[in-house]
Amino acid sequence: MSGVWTERSVPMTDHECAVEALKEVGATILASNENQVRIRINGNEWALQKSHGRYSLRYNQRTVGSNLSWLDNIGQVYEQSVVKKLRRLRTEEEGAQLESERIAVRAEREAFEAQRQGLIEQRRQEILEKAKTLGYRVKETKQNGQIRMVLVRTS
Amino acid sequence: MSQTLRIGHRLDHSEIYGPGIRSVFWTQGCTLACKGCWNTQYWPSKGGGEIEVSQILSELDNLKGIEGITLLGGEPLQQSNASLELIRGCKDRGLSVFLYTGYEPSEFDEEMQACFDLSDIAVTGRFVQELRDTTLRWRGSRNQQVHFISNTYDESVLQEQTEVECHILPNGNLTIVGYAEPDFLNELLSEVK
Numbered sequence: 001m002s003g004v005w006t007e008r009s010v011p012m013t014d015h016e017c018a019v020e021a022l023k024e025v026g027a028t029i030l031a032s033n034e035n036q037v038r039i040r041i042n043g044n045e046w047a048l049q050k051s052h053g054r055y056s057l058r059y060n061q062r063t064v065g066s067n068l069s070w071l072d073n074i075g076q077v078y079e080q081s082v083v084k085k086l087r088r089l090r091t092e093e094e095g096a097q098l099e100s101e102r103i104a105v106r107a108e109r110e111a112f113e114a115q116r117q118g119l120i121e122q123r124r125q126e127i128l129e130k131a132k133t134l135g136y137r138v139k140e141t142k143q144n145g146q147i148r149m150v151l152v153r154t155s
Numbered sequence: 156m157s158q159t160l161r162i163g164h165r166l167d168h169s170e171i172y173g174p175g176i177r178s179v180f181w182t183q184g185c186t187l188a189c190k191g192c193w194n195t196q197y198w199p200s201k202g203g204g205e206i207e208v209s210q211i212l213s214e215l216d217n218l219k220g221i222e223g224i225t226l227l228g229g230e231p232l233q234q235s236n237a238s239l240e241l242i243r244g245c246k247d248r249g250l251s252v253f254l255y256t257g258y259e260p261s262e263f264d265e266e267m268q269a270c271f272d273l274s275d276i277a278v279t280g281r282f283v284q285e286l287r288d289t290t291l292r293w294r295g296s297r298n299q300q301v302h303f304i305s306n307t308y309d310e311s312v313l314q315e316q317t318e319v320e321c322h323i324l325p326n327g328n329l330t331i332v333g334y335a336e337p338d339f340l341n342e343l344l345s346e347v348k
Contacts (some may be wrong), residue, residue, distance in 0.1 A: 002172075002227075002295060003193035004164050004181060004332050005340055011327040054327070079326070119327040127321050130339055136319070143168060143220075145325035150170045151333075153317040155290055 010075035011054040013115040017085055018048070018055050021078040025070045041070055052126065053119045085112065120147065127151075157209035158237035163197040163229055167218055171318040171333050173253035173276060173293065174308055175222030178215060179332075182238070185230035187257040191284030193295075197229035208237055212244040223251030223275070232256045235266040242273045251275040251307050257282065260302075275305040289317050289334040 012018040015034050023029065027039040037048045037055060044067050048055040057071070089109040096102035124140075127149055131138050136151035163183035172179050181194065183203030196202065215224065224245050231238045231254060242252050254274040256267075259281075263271060271277050278293055279300050286296040292315050293301060303309055319333035331340060 002333050003335065004196075004330070005335070006164070006330045007328050009328075011329075013327070075326075075328075116327055120323055120325075123323050123327065123329055127323075134336065134339060136317075139170075141168075147321075147323040148168060148170070149321040149323075151319040151321070154315070155317065 009071050010078055011119060012048075012074075012078050013054050013119050014082065014085070014112065015050075017078055017081040020081045021074050022048075024077045024081070025074050027070070042067055053115075053122050124149070157207040158240045159205045159207055160211065160234055160237040160241060161200070161203050161205050161229075163194075163203035166322065166330075166332065168221065169225070169320055169332065171320045172225040172227065172255075173223065174251070174312045176220055177223050177225045177253065178218055178221050179225045179227070180211075180231075180241075181227055182229035182231045182234055184233055185228050185257070186233065187230055187281060189257060189282040189284075191287065192282055194228070200233075203229075208240045208244060211241060212248070215245070215248065215250065221250065223253060225253040225255070227255035230257055232258055232263070232267045232270060235264075235270055239266055239270050239273070242270055246273060251305075253277070271302075272304065275303075275307045277302045277304060289336075290315060292316050292318065295334070 012021065015032075015037075018037060019029060019032055022037065022039055025041070027041040030038040030040055030045065032038070035050045039046050039048070046057060048057050050056075086109070089105060089112065093102055093105040093109060096105055124147060128138060131149075131151045134153070135155075136153045139150045139152070141148045141150075160180070161183040162180055164181040166179045168176050169179045170176055181197055183197050184200035185198050188198065192198075215221070224241070226238060226241070242254070245252050252274040254270060254277040256271075256277065256279055258267065258279060260271065260279055279302065280296075280298050283296045283298050286298050288297050289295075291297065292313055301313060317334055319331065319335045319339070322330045322332075324330070
């Protein structure tokens with residue numbers, strides 16, 4: 001029996017966009033900093049911890065039941081928030097009066113755009129390292145913007 | 156009129172569910188309820204999404220670099236009408252077919268048998284938790300049988316090994332399929348169940 005494990009939402013890397021998305025799906029922000037966002041939603045409190053460049057939620061599906069339905073929508077909302085932020089940064093960059101302002105906004109935009117690519121590379125490295133530890137050979141293919149990694153172990 | 160297939164998940168390109176690169180479909184709905192099944196999310200017959208077989212075939216026509224398709228689940232033979240149309244359509248296009256079923260051949264009705272007969276390779280039999288063995292290629296437990304039905308492939312393609320496949324999407328989302336150990340999953344997925 002083989003399994004399929006899919007993350008329910010798009011990984012959130014940007015704090016500002018994550019907070020905006022969480023509010024949009026109905027969460028009340030209880031506390032928030034770069035490393036952790038604590039929220040209340042549907043009567044339950046959750047903490048999203050930032051680790052490995054993304055906000056992660058750890059839970060036991062058996063105990064939370066359907067209380068996590070908000071997770072199904074947040075990826076899409078987060079994506080919209082990312083697009084909005086990128087548009088705002090581009091507008092600010094174009095409208096900057098001073099060259100120094102323009103350079104600062106451009107740097108912010110580039111760092112923002114690099115976040116996701118950084119996450120992808122980080123996930124790739126994590127898989128490679130874990131595979132090596134467990135004795136797998138790895139074959140990697142890039143296709144249509146996706147990375148496919150086939151891990152094989154003969155024992 | 157094309158049949159409708161209910162699908163829980165699909166991958167356009169995968170390398171661990173049969174020979175070569177294959178388009179893989181996890182059908183939605185299974186009443187066999189094998190103890191220890193890793194894909195219980197594909198048991199309910201109302202989950203997933205419906206798609207016409209003609210639509211799937213048209214999408215396959217536009218996929219580059221695939222050798223064939225693999226049908227698993229869920230239980231593909233509990234939608235044998237639609238599965239048969241898909242299998243026939245793939246064969247017409249020169250695509251090979253790898254079929255997974257939890258049924259034993261002795262349990263097949265006429266339509267299930269037709270699905271089996273038209274496939275190139277099939278794995279049959281329930282998943283038995285006590286016989287689970289992740290070192291087997293293409294099967295989860297030692298009782299499951301691999302059948303080479305057509306002349307397209309033979310046993311030389313079946314080299315026993317453990318296989319896991321990770322897909323990182325352009326948005327950073329990660330999907331893992333195959334025979335992964337729990338700690339492998341726990342460290343890599345953002346949400347751990």
